[in-house]
Amino acid sequence: GQQLNQSPQSMFIQEGEDVSMNCTSSSIFNTWLWYKQEPGEGPVLLIALYKAGELTSNGRLTAQFGITRKDSFLNISASIPSDVGIYFCAGRSGNTPLVFGKGTRLSVIA
Amino acid sequence: DAGITQSPRHKVTETGTPVTLRCHQTENHRYMYWYRQDPGHGLRLIHYSYGVKDTDKGEVSDGYSVSRSKTEDFLLTLESATSSQTSVYFCAISDRGQGTGELFFGEGSRLTVL
Numbered sequence: 001g002q003q004l005n006q007s008p009q010s011m012f013i014q015e016g017e018d019v020s021m022n023c024t025s026s027s028i029f030n031t032w033l034w035y036k037q038e039p040g041e042g043p044v045l046l047i048a049l050y051k052a053g054e055l056t057s058n059g060r061l062t063a064q065f066g067i068t069r070k071d072s073f074l075n076i077s078a079s080i081p082s083d084v085g086i087y088f089c090a091g092r093s094g095n096t097p098l099v100f101g102k103g104t105r106l107s108v109i110a
Numbered sequence: 111d112a113g114i115t116q117s118p119r120h121k122v123t124e125t126g127t128p129v130t131l132r133c134h135q136t137e138n139h140r141y142m143y144w145y146r147q148d149p150g151h152g153l154r155l156i157h158y159s160y161g162v163k164d165t166d167k168g169e170v171s172d173g174y175s176v177s178r179s180k181t182e183d184f185l186l187t188l189e190s191a192t193s194s195q196t197s198v199y200f201c202a203i204s205d206r207g208q209g210t211g212e213l214f215f216g217e218g219s220r221l222t223v224l
Contacts (some may be wrong), residue, residue, distance in 0.1 A: 006152075033212060042114075042200050042215030043153070088152060090213075097168060098213060099145075102152035 006089050006101030014109050019076040021104045024090035032072040033065050033090040043088055047074070070093070081108050111138050114216035116201050122222045129188040131219050133201030135181075141204040143168075143186040143213065144176065146197040153200065159184055191223045 006023045013019060023032070032051055035043035047058050049065035049072060054064055060077045072091070076083055089101040113136030123129055133142060143158040145168075155168030155178040165176050173195060175187045188195055202213040220222050 035215075040217075042202075042217050045212055045214065048212050090153075097155050097158060100145075100153040102150065 004091060004099050004101040005088060006104055008104060009102070010105040010107070012107045012109060013079055015079060015081060016106060017079055019079055019106060020041065021087060021089075022073045023091070023101045024071045025091055025099075026070075027093055028069040029072075029091040029093050030061070030069070031092045031098075032065050034061075034072070034074050035088040035090065037086045037088065037103075038084075046087075047085070076106075079106075079108050081110055084108050114201060114203055114214065116198040116199075116216040116219045119217065120147040120220045122224065123191055124224050125192055126190050129191050129221065129223075131186045131199055131201075131221070133184045133186070133216060135184075135203050137203060137205065137214075138165045138181060139205040140181075141206075142178065143182065143204070144148065144174075144186045145202060146170065147218070148197050156186065156199075179190060187202060188221075191221075193223050196223045197221060 003026050004023050006107050033048050034046045036046050037043040047056050047063040050071045052065055053067050054065040062075045064073045086103040088103045090098045092098050113155045115134045117132045144156040145153045147153050154170045156170055156174050157168055159165045159178040177185045200217040200218050204213050
């Protein structure tokens with residue numbers, strides 16, 4: 001089946017630093033989604049991408065749909081303590097169910 | 111926030127006992143999903159539903175069954191729980207289908223099988 005490789009697995013950064021994470025797929029996707037999960041809660045949708053090359057922002061978060069349609073990137077600028085959590089990418093091709101990456105655990109040191 | 115309620119939120123049970131988790135939505139969305147989340151595996155799809163009485167298997171469906179008799183309720187049943195089914199289970203809903211739908215998640219149900 002489809003697989004997503006999400007990296008890095010974890011990150012420890014200083015408050016104020018920028019963060020980058022990415023996902024790559026073994027097949028072409030037509031949708032990329034980025035979620036954030038905080039402890040004890042369900043994942044919350046951050047950004048949705050539907051076109052190759054699309055660049056979308058949500059506050060300090062920016063995500064891009066890779067031109068090859070096999071990857072996506074999420075950047076967080078000027079990180080703050082409330083950015084802590086696990087970030088998941090998810091993607092699909094055609095009408096198949098969403099496939100999720102294994103997550104990037106972000107820790108922010110004040 | 112999407113109106114999704116999962117129950118129970120926490121359950122401890124013994125191997126071999128049946129367990130049913132309930133997902134209730136107030137959004138009238140057509141699509142409902144059950145995922146499990148385990149360390150090192152992320153979120154994996156168990157079963158999903160695309161309408162009342164219409165369900166299909168996901169990636170890790172063995173040992174699980176589902177039922178959807180009403181639009182608002184999607185039940186996940188473990189007929190005979192095993193320790194490997196210890197996990198956090200998330201229900202999700204979508205209104206726009208497999209090809210374009212963005213999923214909205216419940217708060218999760220933590221199941222421990224002893």
